[in-house]
Amino acid sequence: MDIYSFLQVIVGLAFFLYGMSVMSTSLEKMAGGKLEASMKKVTSNKLLSFLLGALITIAIQSSSGAMVMLVGLVNSGIIDWTNTLPIILGSNVGTTVTGWILTLTSVGGDGFSIMSILNPKFFSPILAFVGIVLRMTAKKESQKDIGTMMIGFTILMYGMNFMSDSMGAIADQPWFAQMLVMFTNPFVALIVAAVFTGLIQSSAATIGIVEAFALSGQMTYQMAIPLVLGANIGTCITGVIGAIGTNKNAKRVAVMQVLVNSIAAFAVLIIQVVLNVVNADAFLFLKATSVAVALIHTVFNIFNTLLTFVLEKFIIGIARKLVKDDGDVKQVLIDERLLARPSIAVNECLNKTFEMAYMAKRNIDLSLKLLTEYDETEYQTILETEKLIDWYEDELDTYLVQLSKVALSQDDSNTVSKMLHVITDYERIGDHAVNITDIAKQIHEEKGKFTDDAMKEIKNMVKAINEIVDFCTQAFVDNDLASGAQVEPLEEVIDVISDTMKNSHINRLVEGKCTIEQGFILSDLINNCERVSDHCSNVAVAVIEAADDEFYTHQYLHNLKHESETFKALYDFYFQKYCSDAR
Numbered sequence: 001m002d003i004y005s006f007l008q009v010i011v012g013l014a015f016f017l018y019g020m021s022v023m024s025t026s027l028e029k030m031a032g033g034k035l036e037a038s039m040k041k042v043t044s045n046k047l048l049s050f051l052l053g054a055l056i057t058i059a060i061q062s063s064s065g066a067m068v069m070l071v072g073l074v075n076s077g078i079i080d081w082t083n084t085l086p087i088i089l090g091s092n093v094g095t096t097v098t099g100w101i102l103t104l105t106s107v108g109g110d111g112f113s114i115m116s117i118l119n120p121k122f123f124s125p126i127l128a129f130v131g132i133v134l135r136m137t138a139k140k141e142s143q144k145d146i147g148t149m150m151i152g153f154t155i156l157m158y159g160m161n162f163m164s165d166s167m168g169a170i171a172d173q174p175w176f177a178q179m180l181v182m183f184t185n186p187f188v189a190l191i192v193a194a195v196f197t198g199l200i201q202s203s204a205a206t207i208g209i210v211e212a213f214a215l216s217g218q219m220t221y222q223m224a225i226p227l228v229l230g231a232n233i234g235t236c237i238t239g240v241i242g243a244i245g246t247n248k249n250a251k252r253v254a255v256m257q258v259l260v261n262s263i264a265a266f267a268v269l270i271i272q273v274v275l276n277v278v279n280a281d282a283f284l285f286l287k288a289t290s291v292a293v294a295l296i297h298t299v300f301n302i303f304n305t306l307l308t309f310v311l312e313k314f315i316i317g318i319a320r321k322l323v324k325d326d327g328d329v330k331q332v333l334i335d336e337r338l339l340a341r342p343s344i345a346v347n348e349c350l351n352k353t354f355e356m357a358y359m360a361k362r363n364i365d366l367s368l369k370l371l372t373e374y375d376e377t378e379y380q381t382i383l384e385t386e387k388l389i390d391w392y393e394d395e396l397d398t399y400l401v402q403l404s405k406v407a408l409s410q411d412d413s414n415t416v417s418k419m420l421h422v423i424t425d426y427e428r429i430g431d432h433a434v435n436i437t438d439i440a441k442q443i444h445e446e447k448g449k450f451t452d453d454a455m456k457e458i459k460n461m462v463k464a465i466n467e468i469v470d471f472c473t474q475a476f477v478d479n480d481l482a483s484g485a486q487v488e489p490l491e492e493v494i495d496v497i498s499d500t501m502k503n504s505h506i507n508r509l510v511e512g513k514c515t516i517e518q519g520f521i522l523s524d525l526i527n528n529c530e531r532v533s534d535h536c537s538n539v540a541v542a543v544i545e546a547a548d549d550e551f552y553t554h555q556y557l558h559n560l561k562h563e564s565e566t567f568k569a570l571y572d573f574y575f576q577k578y579c580s581d582a583r
Helices: 003-031 034-042 046-060 063-075 085-094 096-106 120-137 141-170 174-182 186-200 203-215 221-234 236-242 248-277 290-310 312-322 336-340 342-370 376-404 410-445 452-477 481-510 516-547 553-563 565-582
Strands: none
Touching: 003 141, 003 203, 046 063, 046 085, 063 085, 063 203, 063 236, 063 248, 063 336, 063 342, 085 096, 085 248, 085 290, 085 312, 096 141, 096 203, 096 290, 120 141, 141 203, 174 186, 186 203, 186 221, 186 236, 186 248, 203 221, 203 290, 221 236, 221 248, 221 290, 236 248, 248 290, 248 312, 290 312, 336 342, 336 376, 342 376, 342 410, 342 452, 376 410, 410 516, 452 481, 452 516, 452 565, 481 516, 481 565
16 A cells, blocks of 8 residues: 555645635635625525525635525524525535636646646646735735635645645555445445545535546546535535524525435436446446546536426425424524624624614604604604614624634724724613603603793704714714714714703793703703713714724824814804804
8 A cells, every 4th residue: 555645645635625725715805795795685586596606605615615604694584594595506506616627637738738727737836926925015905815815726726736646656556446346336435425525524625536536547437426426415514513503494504405415416326326227327437537527516516406496395395394493592693603704794793783773873763752742652662672772782792702803804803893882882872762762751741841942952952963863873884984074073062052951941940930850851861962972973983993994082083173174164064053042
C-alpha cells in the first residue's frame, strides 16, 4: 500500500474543504444581506424561488450553507415552510456548478496549449497572487473579500489537484481495486457516499473525490451513479443537524430536503437495478470521466426537480405528518443558526430593529392622540405593543452581543454598533408612550380639563414630538442623514417649549386658573415628552456617527451646537414654528 499517495489524498481533501470554507465565507460577505432579502421577496413565485436557490448556492458555493440559512429563516417565522421546496431544488441544481468547475483539473494535459490555460494549474497561481495583493493593499473591505475569495479558490483547486495526482499511484494498488469492486453494488456505493458526505458535510468534496477516482480510469457509470446519488442524500445531514431545537416548520424544511433527495435517488437506483435484471445495462460498464461525473450530478438534480414538482403536494403532506404540530418550541425572534452566516444575521437584525422602531413610533402617535381623543381599545393596543417592544429589545440585545463577537465586515460591524445604540432608545420611547397613555387615561377618568391656553400648549408640544419622532424614524430606517440632521435642533426647541409650558402653568396657578393636581399631570406629560425627544436625539446621533464610522456622541453634539451654521439655521426655523408666541 502506497502510504504517501494515500496521505496526499487526505491532505488534498483537507485543502479542498478549507478552500471551500474560505471561498464560501468571503463570497457571502460580499453578497451581504441581499441574499436573505431576495429570498423573502420571491418565495411566493416558484420559478423565481428555484432560480434564487440556485443563485444563492452558486454565490456562496455551499448548498449546506443555503439550507442552514433557510432553516433559520423559517424558524424565525420570516418564510413560510411550504414555499421553501423550490429553493431547496434550486440549491441542489446550483451545487452542481462546483462539479463542473472541478473538471477543469483534467483540461489541457501536460504540455502547453490554448486549452491548458483553462486548467487551474495554470491560472490558480495568478489568482492567488492577485488575491494576496488585494488582501495586503486594498483599502475597501469588499476588495479584501475578493482577494480572500481568490485565495480560497486557489487552495480548493490545489486540493483537487492533490487528490487527482495521487490517484494515479493509488489506482495500481490491490486495495483500491477491491474498493472499486465493492462499489459495483449500487446500494453499498450509495450508503458509503451518503455516510462520507454526512461526515464531512460537503457534497462538493464527495463529487470532487468521485471525479478524482474517474481520472484513474477505473471508474464506471455503474459505480459513479450511486456515488453521486449518495452524495445528494448525505448533504441533507447539515439541514437535519441545523433543524435540531427549531420549531415544527423549520424541522419540516429539513425533512423535505431528505424526502426530495432520497425519493429521486432511490427512483434512479431502482431503474439501474431493473436495467441490470433485463440485461440492458451495457452502458453502465463504460468508463466514466470526470466530466461524466459532473454531468450525472447535473442530470440527476434536474430529474429530481421535475419529479419533485410533480410530487410537491405529496412531499409537503408527508413532511406535515412526520413532524406533528404538538410540542412546538418557543417562538424566536432571530434564529441563532444565522450566526453562522453573519451578513444574513446582521441584515435580519436590522429588519427586526426597523420593526421595533415602527412599533415605538406607532405607540407614541397613538398615546399623544389619546390626550385629546381617549379610546380604551387603543389604550389596550398600546400596552400589548409595549410587551412586544420589550421582547424585541431583550432578544435583539442578546443576539447582537453574540453577533458582535463574530468576524464581521467593517460595514456589518458599524451596523451592529448602531443597532446596539438605538434599541435601548426605542425601548425607552415605548416606555414613555405607555406613561403618556396612562396620563391620558387619568385625564379621561378624572374628567380633568385643562384651560384653553394649556390645551393649546399641549397640542403644540404634541406636534413637535410627532415631528421629531418622524425625523428620527426616517433617519434610522432609511439611513437618511438629512432627516437625522433635523432632530437635534428640534430637540433643543422642544426643551424651550417645555420650559415655556412650565412657566405658563406657574402663572396660571398664581392667577387661580389651574390647580396643583393639574400641575402634577402636566409636569408628568412634559417630562415624558422631553425624554422622548432626548431618545430621538440619541438615535439620530447614532445614525450620523455610524455613517462616519465613529461613536463620539458628546464631541459630536458639542461641535454641532457651537460650530454648525446649519444647526443654528434649523434651530431658528423650528423656534419660529413652535415658539414664536414666546418672544
